[in-house]
Amino acid sequence: MSPVLAHAHGRDCAVLGGGLIGLAIAWRAALGGLSVHLADPEPGVGASTAAAGMLAPVTEAHYGEERLLELNLRSARRYPEFVAELERASGLPTGYDTHGTLAVAFDRDDRAVLAETAAYHRKLDLESTPLTGREARALEPMLATGVQAGLLVERDYQVDNRLLHSALLAAAIRAGVRIHRSRAALIVENGRARGLRLESGETLTADQVVLAAGCWSSEIPGLPPDVLPRVRPIRGQILRLAMGTPPTLTRTVRAMVRGRYVYLVPRAHGELVIGATTDELGFDTSVTSGGVYELLRDAHEVVPGITELPLVESRTGLRPGSPDNAPLLGETVLPCLIAATGHYRNGVLLTPITADAIAALLIDGALPEYAAPFSPERFGGLS
């Protein structure tokens, strides 16, 4: 028996949330020898399957978020091994794709912003290559002739988050995770988290409870007030088109179009994902007339050739936003309640490292050092 298994022997945990984060944690925890229950009324119905699946630490690097950048880069490096193990364990593909990302600027002002981005990448020693508009079109011939400049980020990859979710669900089940398709309330006893209560009334008693309910994490019945900083829903509207053959694009294109961002993510199986709005409207999951209009307008400016492509899906996802837009990873002030939520725009990217970190905490009792800055305790002040 390995030391990990000896340590974990007889301990159990309950995971609330069957999105990418919850499933990945449950899978890793079960592999580590824990007995794992997971509750979700409809696993994957949320942001996990809405997202575009970009694995983009570099093109998502923002001023003042250098600590998050470190975590993002670490998770990106972890990805190849993670998906290889997952594909072996599940027997399913994940669509991990290393064709890279091309950022482009539509007009002169956009070009100035892209030049600043390139300078920021150089300062942080991030790998990116400035291109002229002509060079960008040589890589992606369907780009509009008006595109002014490009920035090639060869190591910003993508994964098919829908395939990833299916593979995680299969792997978790194969590893022994018991999935309960039910809403759940948190059970608190003697000042500590003690398990989950399902809609049926059944209780799942557990030594540790993981809260991985995305934008619903603050709304869980039974969760005492002030245990978590507020996690709020930030709506993204996202479209899926069907490309023909040959594909319209071969790599992800992230464009700034007259000061607005739009991305186009081509999948190997022919899907072209176009996103995304950023709407703060609570739990409203409507696709709006204006949201779809602006996405299509900006995407057409950059890649006019999409005009004849079938629009096969318009949907929304609610990103879980924490107060500082970085995830909440680790123990909360409520003993035995562990947070794994608040991943905002980086949930797909941070899935492997979140699973590693939380599984280590569940099994060994300590969060790895790299995750410590993301402890919910950073917000202090919660009673």
Place this chain on the structure above:
Amino acid sequence: MSPVLAHAHGRDCAVLGGGLIGLAIAWRAALGGLSVHLADPEPGVGASTAAAGMLAPVTEAHYGEERLLELNLRSARRYPEFVAELERASGLPTGYDTHGTLAVAFDRDDRAVLAETAAYHRKLDLESTPLTGREARALEPMLATGVQAGLLVERDYQVDNRLLHSALLAAAIRAGVRIHRSRAALIVENGRARGLRLESGETLTADQVVLAAGCWSSEIPGLPPDVLPRVRPIRGQILRLAMGTPPTLTRTVRAMVRGRYVYLVPRAHGELVIGATTDELGFDTSVTSGGVYELLRDAHEVVPGITELPLVESRTGLRPGSPDNAPLLGETVLPCLIAATGHYRNGVLLTPITADAIAALLIDGALPEYAAPFSPERFGGLS
């Protein structure tokens, strides 16, 4: 026994197509005493439920189509009585709505076109009232401030074509029409139409067969070549938004926006229908990226306040276009085969008059004089 019933006694007919046209004919024929079978694999799946439901002889009047205008006006006059009888017979609403139509012009060139339209209406003695932009906005306050001019057409109404279809289906069944949910082939014997063969192999023998299969009318298995002029599919892409309270618009707005047409049809129950593209791409029923983009762009120009409205449906319908864009009504060169198809943009509007005319032909053996110009024989030359 009424003379009609005596005459029709013992005769039967088979209708191919369960859209608005086929159902309305079947209903009227059954009321007239005929034994009626109707075959459609999925009644209402086509243009009947895609359409916006405008009853717009005036705003649809085009140069050179004055004969069609006469038929359209006749059917519009027939509508109130038709829907009243249908609502009584079915016990269901039809959403017949007399709030009228406001045509508007977005820029100066559009205004010039609208002025020509107004002059054309005057010439034909059609009722319409020119308005300034300010007067148009007084009627519909959500119109963009840039709208240059309006033309109020108080008698262009609307019906909720989905409700209309449901009511016709119910009324037809109540009147004794037997609905067969199946594709069907035409049976021809001894040089005349003799009935329909269903997918199950069952045959529906009939004295007369009505071909009311919309854009699929030329494609019916068993139909001899050259019996019908070609009816071709003309795709329309159409969107449905959800209005809040108060409604965004109170009457139909038909706009010309920089030379392109877009319409917005508000329903009493809160739907706002926005359409429609005109695409000649065969039987492809895709919604396209460019189609949705252009509809939303033009609609936003005219009514910017739609931006937050949920986009609840994007779909297409295939209009049945005849060689001269007017319907094919009456006997074909194949004895006992009657056409009721090719209604192009006017299928909803022409439903009552088509049903009257074809039912008269089925029951009395003669097409009313007003329908004679629309006989398929006008194309001659078919062997």
